[in-house]
Amino acid sequence: MKKKLIAVLVFCFWIQALTAVLSGADQPNGMETSTPLIMGEKLTIRSQVLNEERILLVHLPRGYRESKRKFPVLYLLDGEFFFQQATAAVRFLSECGYLGPLWNRNYLVPQLIVVGIVNVDRNHDYTPTHRETIGSARFPTSGGAAKFLKFFETELIPFIDYRYRTHPYRIISGWSLGGLFTIHAFLNKPDLFDAYIAVSPSMWWDKQLPVNQAEALIKKGKINTKPLVVTLGSQEKGSSMEQSITRRLVPLLKNGPQKIPNFHFLEIEGENHFHT
Numbered sequence: 001m002k003k004k005l006i007a008v009l010v011f012c013f014w015i016q017a018l019t020a021v022l023s024g025a026d027q028p029n030g031m032e033t034s035t036p037l038i039m040g041e042k043l044t045i046r047s048q049v050l051n052e053e054r055i056l057l058v059h060l061p062r063g064y065r066e067s068k069r070k071f072p073v074l075y076l077l078d079g080e081f082f083f084q085q086a087t088a089a090v091r092f093l094s095e096c097g098y099l100g101p102l103w104n105r106n107y108l109v110p111q112l113i114v115v116g117i118v119n120v121d122r123n124h125d126y127t128p129t130h131r132e133t134i135g136s137a138r139f140p141t142s143g144g145a146a147k148f149l150k151f152f153e154t155e156l157i158p159f160i161d162y163r164y165r166t167h168p169y170r171i172i173s174g175w176s177l178g179g180l181f182t183i184h185a186f187l188n189k190p191d192l193f194d195a196y197i198a199v200s201p202s203m204w205w206d207k208q209l210p211v212n213q214a215e216a217l218i219k220k221g222k223i224n225t226k227p228l229v230v231t232l233g234s235q236e237k238g239s240s241m242e243q244s245i246t247r248r249l250v251p252l253l254k255n256g257p258q259k260i261p262n263f264h265f266l267e268i269e270g271e272n273h274f275h276t
Contacts, residue, residue, distance in 0.1 A: 039087055040057055041057075043055070045155070054117065057079050062091070064165075071165065076114060124144040129206045174197075174199065183210045187223075203245050203249055214249065232246065
């Protein structure tokens, strides 16, 4: 009986305390009211190329409003998933992750404008060819990468350049199918971006189409030689993803007849496809 009474009293006390907290009662003196944590702004643009509205998430570097500097731009695919992480990483590496003493301002990366592109249909936008099915997976809307790249070239980049103080140096980063699109841009529009980050890219797409395309460009001596970083999780070994990258793409770009001097491959130990 005593145990039941104690349990009831504890429960009543907990409810009373919770009610006080939720009602704002008995707040300590000097407690501040909360304010929003602002990481950037959300924009909507109308694309004539895609015939739809697209949402953009834009982060401006610290001090942007007070300066007249121009900043390089990182274009981030799957913006709704990676905008917060990418913004935090860029801010740390450009403001805290310095190589030398703080007064040298010798940071790992420059301050960047980050533009996250929110998806409408990633299976359509990121894939270069239409394939209804690949293995057990279905891709009924696939094959829109050329149009999506045109959207970048003729609408998105000009819009960002007009609205913000941008430096001509542009970076594109994508994961999985987004990495496939990043490689697609690397191979097909070498003048559009200045650096590429392909995270666990889906190089298996359409019987390793992007690897075959890279091989053909290398034979002609026309491969893009701008900086390209490709990553892969060590737990992806044995997958079609890993085989297309480590057995074909990496040897091709590192040791092929036309080497890419700024190509870097990083295998992330202990990580799978969703953690890279």
